[in-house]
Amino acid sequence: MHGANPMSPSKSPSHFTLRTLRALRAKAVRWPEDFAATVPLMTLEGLVSEKMKSGDVYSSRRTKRPSPKVAFQLEYDAETPLYVALDSNELRRYAETLRRCWSLFGIAKGDRVGIFDYGTSPISYLASSTFTPYLERGAADILGCLPICNDGLANLSQRAVDIVKFVRPRVLFLRTDCLQPFTHEIGRGSLALSSWVETLVVVENEGVLPRAERDAYQAKLGVPIHRMMRADAAMFLAPECPRCGFFHVWSDLYHVEAPQERPGQKSGAQPSRLVITNWFATSRPAIRYLSHVNGVLQPAGCPAAAGAPRISA
Amino acid sequence: MSKHASAGSRKEMDRWPGDRVERYQLRALKRVLRYAHQELPFYRERFDRMGVAPDKIKTLTDFARVPMFTKKDALATQRQKKSFQAGLEKLDAPGNGVLCMTSGTLGTSFLYLSKKWAAIRGDSLARAYRWGGLRRGMRMLMAAPAWHSLAVQETRVIQRIGATCVVPWGTFLPQYAPHFLDTILDVKPAFVSIFLPMLYALLAECRRRQVSPAHAFKNVKAVLVVGAPMTPRSRVGLKKELGVTDVFEGLGNPEGLTAMECRFHAGHHIFIDCCYVEIVDPTTRLPLPAGQRGNVVITSLIPHGSLYLRYDTEDLGVVLPRQCKCGRSWPLMEVYDRRANTLRVAGQEIVPYDVRLCLEALPELVNIPFALIRSETKMDFLRLLIQKPLTGNVTELGMRINGLIRERFGFDCREDWAEELPQRWKGVTVIEEKDWRGTHV
Numbered sequence: 001m002h003g004a005n006p007m008s009p010s011k012s013p014s015h016f017t018l019r020t021l022r023a024l025r026a027k028a029v030r031w032p033e034d035f036a037a038t039v040p041l042m043t044l045e046g047l048v049s050e051k052m053k054s055g056d057v058y059s060s061r062r063t064k065r066p067s068p069k070v071a072f073q074l075e076y077d078a079e080t081p082l083y084v085a086l087d088s089n090e091l092r093r094y095a096e097t098l099r100r101c102w103s104l105f106g107i108a109k110g111d112r113v114g115i116f117d118y119g120t121s122p123i124s125y126l127a128s129s130t131f132t133p134y135l136e137r138g139a140a141d142i143l144g145c146l147p148i149c150n151d152g153l154a155n156l157s158q159r160a161v162d163i164v165k166f167v168r169p170r171v172l173f174l175r176t177d178c179l180q181p182f183t184h185e186i187g188r189g190s191l192a193l194s195s196w197v198e199t200l201v202v203v204e205n206e207g208v209l210p211r212a213e214r215d216a217y218q219a220k221l222g223v224p225i226h227r228m229m230r231a232d233a234a235m236f237l238a239p240e241c242p243r244c245g246f247f248h249v250w251s252d253l254y255h256v257e258a259p260q261e262r263p264g265q266k267s268g269a270q271p272s273r274l275v276i277t278n279w280f281a282t283s284r285p286a287i288r289y290l291s292h293v294n295g296v297l298q299p300a301g302c303p304a305a306a307g308a309p310r311i312s313a
Numbered sequence: 314m315s316k317h318a319s320a321g322s323r324k325e326m327d328r329w330p331g332d333r334v335e336r337y338q339l340r341a342l343k344r345v346l347r348y349a350h351q352e353l354p355f356y357r358e359r360f361d362r363m364g365v366a367p368d369k370i371k372t373l374t375d376f377a378r379v380p381m382f383t384k385k386d387a388l389a390t391q392r393q394k395k396s397f398q399a400g401l402e403k404l405d406a407p408g409n410g411v412l413c414m415t416s417g418t419l420g421t422s423f424l425y426l427s428k429k430w431a432a433i434r435g436d437s438l439a440r441a442y443r444w445g446g447l448r449r450g451m452r453m454l455m456a457a458p459a460w461h462s463l464a465v466q467e468t469r470v471i472q473r474i475g476a477t478c479v480v481p482w483g484t485f486l487p488q489y490a491p492h493f494l495d496t497i498l499d500v501k502p503a504f505v506s507i508f509l510p511m512l513y514a515l516l517a518e519c520r521r522r523q524v525s526p527a528h529a530f531k532n533v534k535a536v537l538v539v540g541a542p543m544t545p546r547s548r549v550g551l552k553k554e555l556g557v558t559d560v561f562e563g564l565g566n567p568e569g570l571t572a573m574e575c576r577f578h579a580g581h582h583i584f585i586d587c588c589y590v591e592i593v594d595p596t597t598r599l600p601l602p603a604g605q606r607g608n609v610v611i612t613s614l615i616p617h618g619s620l621y622l623r624y625d626t627e628d629l630g631v632v633l634p635r636q637c638k639c640g641r642s643w644p645l646m647e648v649y650d651r652r653a654n655t656l657r658v659a660g661q662e663i664v665p666y667d668v669r670l671c672l673e674a675l676p677e678l679v680n681i682p683f684a685l686i687r688s689e690t691k692m693d694f695l696r697l698l699i700q701k702p703l704t705g706n707v708t709e710l711g712m713r714i715n716g717l718i719r720e721r722f723g724f725d726c727r728e729d730w731a732e733e734l735p736q737r738w739k740g741v742t743v744i745e746e747k748d749w750r751g752t753h754v
Binding site: 145153 | 396397404406407408410411412423425457459460464467468471472477478479480482483496499
């Protein structure tokens with residue numbers, strides 16, 4: 001299994017099978033340095049250029065598996081749009097990832113969950129089987145919650161406030177770019193957000209709200225604000241743990257590296273772009289995706305998820 | 314017949330004779346009335362206050378005595394209870410439903426849609442997508458505003474039919490047209506379900522990129538549009554411009570209405586298994602006969618999730634006094650606009666749809682976006698904001714428009730031409746004069 005990334009443009013995608021993925025996974029677990037040294041990176045720029053060169057909307061990320069039933073255009077400001085396609089099994093595991101994020105934020109049976117994001121964000125479409133065809137159970141279905149989605153437009157902040165007032169979700173997920181207008185609406189109405197909502201979670205694709213900004217909003221709004229990482233090209237989700245303050249990653253779902261940009265630099269010394277491998281993406285694999293999220297890998301050790309790798313950002 | 318139709322009987326029931334349709338709907342109405350009285354405090358309180366006993370409702374005429382309500386009433390209850398639970402809904406066990414919303418100038422109202430509701434309504438709606446040609450294995454483009462009940466229904470429709478789907482990033486509003494066009498060009502869906510203002514925005518985006526709409530839609534067989542009324546000439550024009558086999562229009566709202574066109578386009582077949590439709594006089598509140606315009610009042614026949622019973626949608630519509638050539642016996646209807654979009658010009662009530670019908674006598678103006686400007690004071694003439702067409706002299710077109718409006722309505726028209734309607738009013742058909750003042754186009 002040494003050699004080129006099976007998803008690199010030079011290799012025919014039909015070479016990629018589930019066996020390939022399993023072998024890569026075994027290598028990543030047993031010989032992570034070898035995995036990092038021999039499997040090339042997949043970049044956003046590479047996906048864009050491969051799509052433009054080959055004309056394949058999935059940037060030649062196809063395997064022999066049957067065509068997935070659901071495809072989403074991704075939220076990237078690139079020269080050409082990118083897509084992911086998901087079969088039922090991938091949807092199931094992606095939704096399970098969201099479910100774990102919800103559980104880490106304390107969401108449990110009977111809770112209401114608000115989402116101020118587009119329906120095309122995985123935060124929304126993985127929430128309920130009623131939002132996405134062929135998704136058997138979304139995070140809300142698994143946990144027994146009642147979800148409600150706003151759209152992701154900043155000018156729908158007033159409606160988000162209505163959701164908060166009338167639905168009283170235990171947790172409100174919101175796009176980072178909606179945080180400011182939402183805060184403005186709350187301030188304009190002199191509303192006490194903490195009387196309706198327990199926690200806010202801010203999420204954006206391939207970015208994390210800086211800690212200082214988060215703290216400032218937290219002080220203004222008077223409720224705890226947690227952050228969540230998303231990298232849609234790799235179908236990656238990682239929540240910031242309310243207990244340890246690091247982002248948790250589940251190793252049965254992802255393998256995350258934080259390679260240092262300068263050779264010889266001690267690993268983990270400085271934040272670096274996270275490299276993500278997704279173990280459940282089988283029809284449009286994401287192997288060593290170089291994300292735009294900066295972080296530092298931290299050793300496992302959080303009581304909320306013993307053994308789970310963690311990231312500080 | 315079971316409470317809700319099975320797949321086989323569903324096919325057969327759309328050809329039932331009128332009296333059988335009536336019997337079926339009356340039974341369904343009695344069932345939801347009983348359910349509402351037993352389970353839903355909003356109705357129980359209203360019925361008891363107004364002396365309505367569900368057991369006394371024996372005929373459709375009796376049913377017309379059941380009190381109506383509007384969104385304002387639902388919102389007032391919601392505000393009073395400080396909760397989305399206005400008593401119009403019974404929640405299922407946790408994890409078996411979602412909340413959706415309707416927005417508007419009055420405020421946001423919430424609807425609880427249970428999985429049972431989604432299954433019944435979605436399975437019924439699947440019929441219309443089949444009429445439009447959606448088949449197993451075909452790829453459909455769907456918008457995904459997860460807050461809207463149509464997305465919930467379409468999720469079920471896609472699974473029911475066994476189609477695949479692609480979702481453009483963003484939402485269904487016209488400013489996301491570039492994403493939609495990219496998706497159509499990249500993924501080449503065979504069936505497109507779309508908000509009509511977005512379809513017009515897609516055409517504008519094609520013009521901006523200098524892509525022929527027929528080229529962009531070359532793999533698309535059929536388009537299903539919702540969200541705004543489409544005139545017969547608009548449909549023919551769109552079909553020609555997009556080069557698709559057909560363009561269908563659907564009517565619906567989360568409160569209960571489903572009415573869809575078949576390939577004969579003679580009106581929208583009311584889906585009698587999901588809703589009961591009445592047209593009422595907005596002043597007397599009495600039901601109007603087929604052929605007369607009035608407020609559309611709907612009753613959902615699905616006793617799950619939020620239940621809307623004699624709900625005045627405040628839409629302006631009509632039940633058409635004719636049969637469809639397709640042989641389906643389900644009544645036909647049209648909805649022209651929100652009553653809020655009515656303008657009174659020289660003593661006459663008109664809606665943008667009436668003006669569209671009139672303008673489309675000029676081929677250059679078919680599918681050209683326009684809006685009416687409404688004054689707070691008495692209007693003696695019509696004011697029109699209209700996008701310049703690709704061909705034709707606007708001075709000459711203006712004179713012809715004025716002639717057509719005068720001939721049809723008996724009043725004058727003054728038009729403002731714009732290269733494009735300002736972004737903030739894309740998809741808006743009536744602009745208030747106070748908002749319009751000072752705007753430069």
